[in-house]
Structures are given as structure tokens and as C-alpha cells.
Amino acid sequence: MAKIGVFVCHCGENIASMVDTGNLVRSLSDHPGVEVCNEYKYFCSDPGQETVKRAIREHNLTGVVVAACSPRMHEQTFRKACAEAGLNPYMLELANIREQCSWVHSNKEQATGKAIEITRSLVEKVKRNNELKPISVPVTRRALVIGGGIAGIQAALDIASAGREVVLVEREPSIGGHMSQLSETFPTLDCSQCILTPRMVEAIQHPNIRVLTYSEVEEVVGYIGNFTVKVRNKARYVDIDKCTGCGDCIQKCPQKKIPSEFECGLGNRSAIYTPFAQAVPNKPVIDRNRCTYFKNGKCKICQKTCQIEHCIDFDMQDTYEEIEVGAIVVATGFQIQDTSVYGEYGYGKYKDVITGLQFERLASASGPTAGKILRPSDGKEPETVVFIQCAGSRDPSKGVKYCSKICCMYTAKHAMLYAHKHHHGNSQIFYMDIRAAGKGYDEFTRRAIEEDGAGYVRGRVSKVFQENGKLIVRGVDTLLGKPVEVAADMVVLATAMVPQPDAKEFAKRIGIGYDEYGFFNEAHLKLRPVETATAGIYLCGACQSPKDIPDTVAQASASAAKVLGLFSREQLEREPVVAAVTESTCAGCWGCVMACPYNAIEKQDIKDRNGKVIKQVASVNPGLCQGCGTCVTFCRSNSIDLAGFTEKQIFAEVMAL
Amino acid sequence: MGIQEQYRSEAASLLSSGEVKLVIGFGAGSTADRRRPLFARTGEEANRFVLDASCIANLSTYLLTEGLLSDGKKVGIFLKPDGIRSINILIAEAQLKPDQVVILGYAIENGQLTALEGRSVADFNGVNEKIRSLALPPAVQQDIERLEAMSPVERFQFWQDQFSKCIKCYACRQACPMCYCRRCIVDVNQPQWVNTSSHTLGNFEWNIVRAFHLAGRCAACGACDRACPVNIPLRLINARMGREVREAFDYFAGESTDQKPVLASFSKDDPETFIL
Numbered sequence: 001m002a003k004i005g006v007f008v009c010h011c012g013e014n015i016a017s018m019v020d021t022g023n024l025v026r027s028l029s030d031h032p033g034v035e036v037c038n039e040y041k042y043f044c045s046d047p048g049q050e051t052v053k054r055a056i057r058e059h060n061l062t063g064v065v066v067a068a069c070s071p072r073m074h075e076q077t078f079r080k081a082c083a084e085a086g087l088n089p090y091m092l093e094l095a096n097i098r099e100q101c102s103w104v105h106s107n108k109e110q111a112t113g114k115a116i117e118i119t120r121s122l123v124e125k126v127k128r129n130n131e132l133k134p135i136s137v138p139v140t141r142r143a144l145v146i147g148g149g150i151a152g153i154q155a156a157l158d159i160a161s162a163g164r165e166v167v168l169v170e171r172e173p174s175i176g177g178h179m180s181q182l183s184e185t186f187p188t189l190d191c192s193q194c195i196l197t198p199r200m201v202e203a204i205q206h207p208n209i210r211v212l213t214y215s216e217v218e219e220v221v222g223y224i225g226n227f228t229v230k231v232r233n234k235a236r237y238v239d240i241d242k243c244t245g246c247g248d249c250i251q252k253c254p255q256k257k258i259p260s261e262f263e264c265g266l267g268n269r270s271a272i273y274t275p276f277a278q279a280v281p282n283k284p285v286i287d288r289n290r291c292t293y294f295k296n297g298k299c300k301i302c303q304k305t306c307q308i309e310h311c312i313d314f315d316m317q318d319t320y321e322e323i324e325v326g327a328i329v330v331a332t333g334f335q336i337q338d339t340s341v342y343g344e345y346g347y348g349k350y351k352d353v354i355t356g357l358q359f360e361r362l363a364s365a366s367g368p369t370a371g372k373i374l375r376p377s378d379g380k381e382p383e384t385v386v387f388i389q390c391a392g393s394r395d396p397s398k399g400v401k402y403c404s405k406i407c408c409m410y411t412a413k414h415a416m417l418y419a420h421k422h423h424h425g426n427s428q429i430f431y432m433d434i435r436a437a438g439k440g441y442d443e444f445t446r447r448a449i450e451e452d453g454a455g456y457v458r459g460r461v462s463k464v465f466q467e468n469g470k471l472i473v474r475g476v477d478t479l480l481g482k483p484v485e486v487a488a489d490m491v492v493l494a495t496a497m498v499p500q501p502d503a504k505e506f507a508k509r510i511g512i513g514y515d516e517y518g519f520f521n522e523a524h525l526k527l528r529p530v531e532t533a534t535a536g537i538y539l540c541g542a543c544q545s546p547k548d549i550p551d552t553v554a555q556a557s558a559s560a561a562k563v564l565g566l567f568s569r570e571q572l573e574r575e576p577v578v579a580a581v582t583e584s585t586c587a588g589c590w591g592c593v594m595a596c597p598y599n600a601i602e603k604q605d606i607k608d609r610n611g612k613v614i615k616q617v618a619s620v621n622p623g624l625c626q627g628c629g630t631c632v633t634f635c636r637s638n639s640i641d642l643a644g645f646t647e648k649q650i651f652a653e654v655m656a657l
Numbered sequence: 658m659g660i661q662e663q664y665r666s667e668a669a670s671l672l673s674s675g676e677v678k679l680v681i682g683f684g685a686g687s688t689a690d691r692r693r694p695l696f697a698r699t700g701e702e703a704n705r706f707v708l709d710a711s712c713i714a715n716l717s718t719y720l721l722t723e724g725l726l727s728d729g730k731k732v733g734i735f736l737k738p739d740g741i742r743s744i745n746i747l748i749a750e751a752q753l754k755p756d757q758v759v760i761l762g763y764a765i766e767n768g769q770l771t772a773l774e775g776r777s778v779a780d781f782n783g784v785n786e787k788i789r790s791l792a793l794p795p796a797v798q799q800d801i802e803r804l805e806a807m808s809p810v811e812r813f814q815f816w817q818d819q820f821s822k823c824i825k826c827y828a829c830r831q832a833c834p835m836c837y838c839r840r841c842i843v844d845v846n847q848p849q850w851v852n853t854s855s856h857t858l859g860n861f862e863w864n865i866v867r868a869f870h871l872a873g874r875c876a877a878c879g880a881c882d883r884a885c886p887v888n889i890p891l892r893l894i895n896a897r898m899g900r901e902v903r904e905a906f907d908y909f910a911g912e913s914t915d916q917k918p919v920l921a922s923f924s925k926d927d928p929e930t931f932i933l
Contacts, residue, residue, distance in 0.1 A: 584839070584840075585838070585839050585840040586839075587752070587837060587838045587839055588751055588752075589750040589751060589752065589918070590750070590751050591750070591918050591920075591921035592921070594917055594918060594921045594922045595921040595922070595923070597923070614727075616751075634920070634921050636838055636842065636870045637838035637839065637840055637841065637842060638840075638842045638845050638850075639840075647845075647847075647848055647850075648847060648848050651848035651850065652848070
């Protein structure tokens with residue numbers, strides 16, 4: 001005989017103001033199988049939970065219904081209370097009479113009627129609940145970090161320092177990411193390379209970190225705790241184990257006029273090259289598309305120069321490896337928007353209209369001008385520099401709708417660096433708003449204005465054109481309500497941060513969600529910011545949304561904490577809400593196999609006693625199943641059932657309405 | 658030599674050479690214009706095959722007889738294009754193996770029979786314009802148009818009247834090659850989703866569930882229609898579902914053996930945001 005306890009929560013006034021809880025208790029008390037029915041102001045409070053536990057013990061309850069808020073809020077709370085009182089936690093149901101009833105109605109009588117029906121249907125369901133046990137799955141305690149920028153490096157170091165193995169995959173020849181290209185960093189103006197390179201070195205030297213540069217993740221299969229990742233190690237044509245990084249090959253390479261990606265086209269590199277001086281690993285790579293040998297079949301000067309035998313190998317092929325990991329941190333970073341969509345700013349037309357990232361290279365001590373801010377066109381010092389903020393961000397018509405978050409700060413920094421290097425220089429900044437929220441940020445922009453003489457003009461620029469060797473920046477000062485023109489020597493565009501061009505395709509490949517732009521989706525913007533909807537895959541850095549370095553590093557450590565939490569046990573406990581197939585009635589049409597979004601359904605042979613296969617039926621792998629129920633709805637012969645939401649339970653629930 | 662004689666001798670040689678263990682075709686029926694299925698196991702039996710414009714049934718449903726194909730041997734079968742579509746769907750749904758079926762194909766157009774070229778399933782696989790362009794019989798087409806012209810209220814009344822005749826004999830299920838489940842959902846009684854007594858609600862539930870289960874799977878052979886003892890025009894509802902699927906997904910059921918079931922497969926490029 002079912003002995004059900006029903007506990008009606010007032011949730012303060014949240015429920016009680018719209019639902020007549022006394023009436024609800026009276027109606028449910030008479031319902032068949034209800035042994036005890038109470039109401040209380042806050043059942044989630046300690047005394048509230050104690051009431052539930054006491055009732056379970058005193059009345060020997062076989063099931064509990066708490067009529068309160070959404071199961072998302074307090075299902076775990078009451079499951080725990082049930083377990084402490086000796087009742088299987090899956091014999092609990094939460095009747096949602098708050099979000100789905102009191103909050104959304106304005107007629108108390110009708111809302112009460114609905115609350116009674118909701119609670120009654122859950123009583124009918126809980127009568128048919130079965131005791132369930134959590135599923136244990138083993139955890140491979142090794143993490144994969146995708147992306148070797150500051151986010152990936154930080155996450156990898158945190159996980160590795162806690163004693164777990166990490167595989168760090170970077171598709172470029174060196175780790176370091178965008179941060180390695182920056183000159184100084186706001187708001188402290190410390191040199192980016194000086195604070196980043198120690199981390200890069202620590203990562204490559206860490207005994208628990210395996211760094212795979214010039215490699216890409218091709219495929220991810222499996223599930224939380226048990227992923228198999230296929231990684232492609234791209235042919236580098238240089239054996240990094242043999243190479244000493246002497247650089248002789250680079251010196252001798254006849255192809256020297258290749259625009260350097262690292263220098264944003266402001267400097268050149270050779271066909272065999274290391275992207276930058278502090279590259280990690282500091283071993284060259286051959287750019288197959290630019291190499292004379294690969295183009296003409298003749299040259300190999302680098303190989304002849306190299307003093308180590310078989311170090312440079314033109315026959316090298318891409319290799320593939322499969323890596324078992326338990327968790328994945330996605331830290332694939334961002335790109336800057338192609339500013340040539342703004343024809344009016346003259347980017348690509350005038351050499352002295354550059355992006356913020358190019359300015360970083362000009363200001364960087366390791367850059368093409370050795371840290372001198374010089375015009376790309378003639379190498380002269382610019383007397384007047386105009387900075388245009390939101391050159392792409394917050395522009396739904398041509399650019400992107402969102403704020404790129406870092407531009408206000410780096411533009412202020414650029415103006416400062418310019419003032420520090422050219423004491424008589426004049427900088428003018430066109431801005432929409434100054435967004436400087438962050439520790440020391442507003443002080444920083446004030447300093448740019450007050451101490452370093454940055455001129456802020458609130459308004460947009462309509463056109464940049466050349467006249468008498470000057471770049472004329474025509475815009476409007478909206479505070480004065482007047483059009484303005486500035487004759488500049490150089491124009492710097494604060495370009496928008498956008499997702500990697502292949503972000504959407506990559507997200508599909510590894511099975512995570514993304515937004516309209518291609519930034520990866522977190523499970524909950526506020527409460528689960530570094531988890532994805534796919535269990536075991538975490539996010540950090542600018543692949544999730546535009547971020548500055550402090551936020552990126554904080555998020556990287558947060559994702560590492562999540563990974564370490566997962567790795568804290570050898571076995572992982574999973575909700576036992578999984579599907580199961582009735583073999584005797586399965587027709588083997590494989591509709592469920594195709595419909596399953598988690599590849600959790602396999603084909604299973606049914607054999608007779610002689611071992612002969614008589615038929616094939618579907619079989620659910622409980623480790624992979626996420627309990628979504630797609631297969632259940634698809635199965636025409638009703639041969640699949642979902643534990644915790646069985647057909648019998650759902651039917652009883654519906655019929656009680 | 659007429660097509661009947663041609664197929665008789667072909668069936669006989671298939672059987673006597675041992676290439677197939679059985680040929681499923683048509684024999685004489687109880688009246689002059691009715692044909693009944695004939696299962697020939699020897700060359701002599703093959704001489705009793707009849708093939709004329711009255712051979713309209715879709716015989717593919719007999720291929721699913723429990724145990725018939727479990728020995729791995731081949732079976733020959735007389736099929737019209739709609740039957741070939743059924744075969745393709747059944748193969749796509751893993752109910753048949755293509756190499757176990759030898760097709761003796763024919764088409765009936767304006768009362769005239771023509772033999773279809775090709776004997777193996779592969780010969781009819783892929784986009785087959787002949788099959789795709791196959792129009793429904795004019796009478797059925799007219800009925801569909803008549804239904805389309807109705808208001809939703811009238812149409813609902815029409816189906817209510819039709820389904821009220823249903824006696825839940827499940828002849829439609831028995832005749833349909835797509836109803837191959839070992840246990841039909843209507844026979845599930847724990848819980849009893851579909852009411853088995855023949856009153857309006859239960860009748861509606863049964864017929865609508867069957868129509869849903871055939872969406873994107875119906876070969877439009879009309880077997881259900883012909884099997885119904887109370888003359889419910891079941892193919893009309895299936896034709897409508899077929900059209901919905903064609904318009905929404907550009908999907909023509911039974912075009913090839915590797916089609917993914919339209920309602921069970923999904924594309925990762927789907928514009929709907931709920932798909933990851």
C-alpha cells in the first residue's frame with residue numbers, strides 16, 4: 001500500500017498569496033494513498049526539512065510529494081532529506097506550484113484549483129515510482145585543454161599543479177595566443193610578454209602537461225569522464241625533438257618577404273620561421289604554401305644549412321593520435337573583425353589606418369619598429385594620432401551588436417603609450433561611451449585624460465580621407481553638437497572582437513552550443529558560467545564572450561576548479577534517469593539510434609543457445625544516455641522506457657488531471 | 658509473348674535454378690476481377706501465376722512473415738512501383754536485406770501492363786523519376802482535393818463520421834507493409850494509451866496514431882484502404898501526411914534504400930536553436 005506524504009510549501013508569500021494552501025491540504029488529505037498532508041511557510045528551511053524527515057520515519061512513508069518550487073531549485077535538497085530519513089531519494093517528486101502556478105496566475109480560485117491538480121497528478125506519479133540507484137561511471141583523470149592562449153595556459157597550469165595530467169593542444173606553431181602580441185597591458189602597464197612568457201615556459205616544462213603545438217582537435221567522442229579525442233599533429237617539416245632552435249635555417253631561407261601573421265603584416269618573416277622570438281617551443285616550422293622547395297621542387301637550403309641530420313624532413317606527413325581524457329576545457333579564443341567592411345575609415349586603402357592590434361605591435365619592444373611608434377607608410381613619427389572606438393562593436397548595421405569590452409581600456413592605454421613615447425604628440429579619441437568598469441580601470445582612463453593629455457571627443461567618425469599627406473578624420477562632436485575635422489598622421493581603429501572563423505563548425509564537431517555570433521554557450525550565464533550544456537566540457541576565455549586578460553584568467557582558473565572537482569573521485573555518480581529497451585518487442589528499425597543526439601544507443605545481437613544471432617535489437621548505454629527521452633517518443637512499438645519517467649508514471653500523471 | 662507469360666517463365670527458371678526459394682505473385686481469385694496471392698515454390702507452380710491489370714495489391718507485406726527470410730535465401734516477388742517503394746523503406750529501416758529480394762517489377766498505366774527493367778533492389782535504388790512522378794489514381798486525387806477544399810470543421814466532421822465506422826479489426830495494420838512491429842502500440846495495456854473498444858475516442862486515437870506512425874513512411878499503395886471492411890478511405894489521411902513531409906523536408910519516402918527516416922534523423926545544420 002502506498003503511503004504518500006504531501007508537503008505544501010507557502011514559499012513565504014510566493015505561493016500562499018495566490019494559492020489557498022489550506023484548501024490544497026484539505027483536498028489532498030482525502031486523496032487515496034495520502035497518509036499525511038502538511039503545510040508550512042518554508043519547507044526548504046531546516047525545520048521544514050525536519051518535518052518531512054520526521055513524517056517519513058513516523059508514518060513509514062513510501063513516497064513524498066513536496067508542492068513548492070521548480071525541481072531545478074530544491075529537488076536535490078529534498079532528495080537528500082528523504083535519503084537521510086531512510087527513503088530512496090527517487091521516491092520524491094516536486095510539484096511545481098510556484099513557477100508554473102502561483103507566479104503566473106492572478107485568479108486565486110483558479111490558481112488553487114490548478115495547484116490541486118498539479119499536486120494530485122504528482123501523487124499519482126510517485127505511487128508508481130521505483131527505487132533508483134545512481135549510475136557509477138569511471139573517470140579518466142586527464143584533461144584536454146583546447147587552445148594555448150593565456151586562458152588555456154592558465155587552465156592547464158592550474159589542473160597540472162593539482163597533480164592531474166593535461167594535454168594542451170594549440171593549432172599555431174607556438175603557444176601564447178593573442179596575449180603574446182600585446183605590448184603593455186592595462187591597467188598596470190606591465191609588459192605583456194614579461195608576464196606571459198614565464199607561464200608559457202612553465203607550461204611546456206611542467207611534468208604533468210603535454211603540449212601539442214601545430215595540432216588540431218579533429219573529433220571528440222564519448223561522454224563526461226570518458227572522452228576519446230582524435231588530434232591531428234600537422235606536419236611541421238622540422239623534428240622538434242632534434243631541433244636545437246639555433247635559427248640558422250631561418251637566416252638562410254631565401255623567402256624573406258612574407259608578411260608576418262604575428263606582426264599583423266607590419267613585419268616580414270621567412271618561409272621557415274618561428275612566429276616570434278620567445279615562441280614556445282622555440283622550434284621553426286615550414287610554411288608549405290610559401291616554401292620555395294614545395295613550390296618549385298628545388299631549394300632545400302634550410303636542410304643543407306641544418307647541422308643536425310634528418311632534422312628538417314620535407315616528407316613529413318600529418319599524424320593522428322587518439323587521447324583518452326575525462327574533461328575538456330575549450331579555450332579557443334577570438335579573432336579581430338575584418339575592418340575593411342568600413343570603407344569610410346580607409347582601412348586597407350591608407351597604410352596609416354591601422355587596427356588596435358597593429359598598434360600593439362608598433363608599441364611592442366619586440367615589434368617591427370622595436371617599440372617606436374612610427375607610421376607604416378614612411379616610418380616617420382606621427383604628430384597627431386586619432387583613435388576611433390567602436391570600429392565594429394555596438395554597430396548592428398555593419399559590425400557586431402555587442403560591446404567588445406576591451407577597446408575602451410586598450411584605446412586609453414594606446415593614447416598613454418603614445419604620450420609616453422612622443423611627449424609632444426597629440427592624441428584624439430572618438431568614443432561613444434567610456435566603459436571602464438573594473439579594478440583600477442576608471443582611474444586608468446582618467447589618467448590617460450588628465451596626465452597623458454588624451455583628447456576625448458564624444459561622437460562618431462563619418463569619413464577618413466587623405467589630403468596633403470594628412471589623414472583627415474571627419475566626425476561629429478555630439479557634446480558640442482558640431483562637426484569636427486582632425487588632420488591626423490595615423491588612425492587607429494578599435495576593431496571588434498569576433499569568434500574564431502571556424503567556431504561554429506568546431507562547436508558542432510565537439511558537441512557544444514553557440515550563440516548567433518559563434519561564441520560558445522555556457523550552461524547558465526550567471527550560475528554555471530564555465531560549464532557547457534554538454535557535461536564534462538568547460539569554457540574559458542574569449543571563446544565564450546569578449547573578455548580582457550583578468551577576466552580570462554579568472555575564468556580559466558574557474559574551469560580548472562570544475563575539472564578538478566570532477567577529477568576528485570575515481571567514479572562519477574550520474575542521475576539514473578536513463579532509457580532502457582524492451583528487447584522482446586524491439587523491431588530493430590534503428591530509428592532511435594538515429595534520433596539519439598548523444599549516440600547512446602547501439603545495436604545488440606540477440607543469440608540463441610547455440611550462439612546464432614536471431615535478431616538485433618537496440619540497446620542503451622547508460623553511461624552515455626542523458627535521459628532526454630527522444631528515443632521514447634520516437635519508438636513506434638513503445639519498446640523504450642525512461643527510468644523515473646516511465647510510461648506508467650506519465651500515464652497516471654496525465655490521467656489524474 | 659505477353660508479360661504474364663514472360664514473368665511465369667522467369668519465375669519458373671528462378672525457382673528451378675534454385676536462385677530463389679519462393680516467388681510471391683498473384684493467382685486467380687474468387688471472382689473474375691479479383692486476384693489472390695500465390696506462393697510458388699516449384700517451377701510448375703509458377704505456371705499458375707496471373708499478371709494483369711487486376712493485380713493491384715502490394716505483396717511486399719508477405720516478405721515480413723516471421724522466419725521467412727531468416728535462412729538467408731532469396732525470394733522473388735511481383736511488385737508495382739509502390740511495392741518497390743515499400744521495399745526501399747523496409748530496407749532503410751533494417752527490416753529486409755537487399756540481396757534477399759528479386760523484384761519482378763511491373764507498372765499498370767491506363768489498364769496496360771508494362772514490365773519494369775531490373776531485378777535486384779539496387780536497380781531501383783536512388784532517385785527514380787519513374788517512381789517519383791507516379792501519380793495517385795485519379796479517383797484518389799479527386800477525393801484529396803475534395804477534402805482540401807473543406808473547412809477544418811467540415812473536415813473534422815468528415816473524419817469523425819468515417820472513424821465512427823471503425824470496428825478496430827486492425828485489418829489496415831495487417832495489410833500494411835510498414836506495420837511490422839512485433840507488438841503494436843495499441844496492444845500495450847500497461848498503460849493502455851489507446852482505448853481498444855470501438856467508440857469514437859478510441860477509434861480516433863487509433864487511426865490518428867497510425868497516421869502519425871506512417872508519416873514519411875507510406876508508399877501510398879492503398880493496401881489499408883482495400884483491406885478496410887467498413888470502407889474508411891485511410892489512404893487519404895496518409896497521402897496528406899506524405900505531402901506534409903514532402904513539403905517540409907523535401908522527402909519522398911521509398912526513393913532509396915539509404916534514406917534516413919525523416920522523423921528520426923536530424924541535421925546539425927538545422928536552423929532550430931534546440932539542436933546543438
